[in-house]
Amino acid sequence: MHSLCIYAQPRRYRLDAMNVIGESILHPSRWSVRARTTVASTLVIAFCLVIAGLALVFVLANSLHLSALNSSEARATQLVQQLTGKSPADLDPSLLSTDSQIGIVQIVDADHRIVAQSPGTDSDLLSERILGPDESDTYGRVKKSDNEDYWLIGQGAQTPAGPVTVFVGADREPVETVVTTVAVLLAIAGPLVLGLAAFATYRLVGSALAPVERIRARVASISSGRQGERVPVPSGNDEIARLATTMNDMLARLDEGALAQQRFVSDASHELRSPLSTITTALELAHRRPDLLDDALIEDALLPEARRMRQLIEDLLILARSDESELESIGTVVDVDLDDILFAEQKRIDGISEIAVTATVAPVRVSGDPRALARMVRNLVDNAVRHSETLVHLECSEAGHEAHIVIEDDGPGIPAAERERIFGRFVRLDQPRSRQGGGSGLGLAIASEIVAAHHGTISVRERVGCGITGGGSRFEVTIPLPTD
Secondary structure (H helix, E strand, C coil): CHHHHHHHHHHHHHHHHHHHHHHHHHCHHHCCHHHHHHHHHHHHHHHHHHHHHHHHHHHHHHHHHHHHHHHHHHHHHHHHHHHCCCCHHHCCHHHHCCCCCEEEEEEEECCCCEEEECCCCCCCCCCCCCCCCCCEEEEEEEEEECCEEEEEEEEEEEECCEEEEEEEEEEHHHHHHHHHHHHHHHHHHHHHHHHHHHHHHHHHHHHHHHHHHHHHHHHHHCCCCCCCCCCCCCCCCCHHHHHHHHHHHHHHHHHHHHHHHHHHHHHHHHHHHHHHHHHHHHHHHHHHCHHHCCHHHHHHHHHHHHHHHHHHHHHHHHHHHHHCCCHHHCCCCEEEEHHHHHHHHHHHHHHHCCCEEEEEECCCEEEECHHHHHHHHHHHHHHHHHHCCCEEEEEEEEECCEEEEEEEECCCCCCHHHCCHHHCCCCCCCHHHHHHHCCCCCHHHHHHHHHHHCCCEEEEEECCCCCCCCCCEEEEEEEECCCC
16 A cells, blocks of 8 residues: 555656646647747737638639639620521530530520530520510529539520520539639648748747847846946847947936945944044053043043934935935924024024124925924034134025025035035035034034035035135035915
């Protein structure tokens, strides 16, 4: 019994495998694009060939049938015309002869006697129905024997010897032979055409998809550690070439993102290392010399560095959320008075700094996140205070359908070549002074992200006045006003 089970299991597995393979072959959704295209085009061509073949055979058979009937009617009309002045015995023998279309001619009198007929035919009447003069009729198909099959027509005539009926039979055999031959040729040529079409479609689709396979193979070989690789772009300007170009653009963006992420991680690690080193050194010193852990050490070393590290972590969290497109969802969108934010910043700077702050503020209200907008203004103001010599100027107003915020300082200014770069992360044009002032190089980057989240723009250029004389920078922010 155990042996039977052992031998039965491999067979069951083979049957299961065969069933799976059979289902894969029979299920079109599991076929390749090349196979589906070939099968679809072959079926369409087969359908068209069948319809065209049937139409051709039908039209050919109908045309030959009508041609044979027309020839029969013409022969019967000739015979009737001659019989009006002649007896059947005096007819032209050529009118009784047969050809490829006329199979038989018979002239029958009123007593059903054959008075004239085609040479070589038997004496059986084609039809018992006798027609009077000037009458005509179509008898349809008449079969005398296995080899004699006609389309029969009849016309009545008045001869000097009395009334007669002229029968002319169109031979069906030549018509059927031609139609059958054409049908057989179509039946033979059809599969050949289908096979050629399937082969050509399979090869053409394969050639068309070859660049796609090369692109797929190259993409499969690209790893995160190998930057700068691109997929091959085929010649031409078809859909596959545009796909390859788009994928190369995507790979370029991914490379830029990976490099930016690496720089971000490196810069963040560098920025966090400094306060952590300071705190670690102070704690190690306090551990060896507990008597040195006094208020001065805590206030001068531990707390400032801890606050700096906390601020840096908060900035990194905001930027991380902006990278995940979550910045727009921070906070609740409400009406925000920008003039109140600027007045609050003026008051704050007056209380903590010797830098003079002037303001030209008009009532301006926008829709947005009040905490994010306040953070944006504070970052710009802190940057201006950090780089100013004696004075910072704040301004907000409405122009058209936008709110304008201007923050100016009388510092050294920003070179034109660096005005786009300063909104990047961890960018500091004067690193020693920024470190002493507590800057991490993230304030302007966060401000730029907040402005973008509110569908606005931010730019910097040389100061143009507004109560300040001498160099300096002018930051301009525009935010769309709410629509009614």
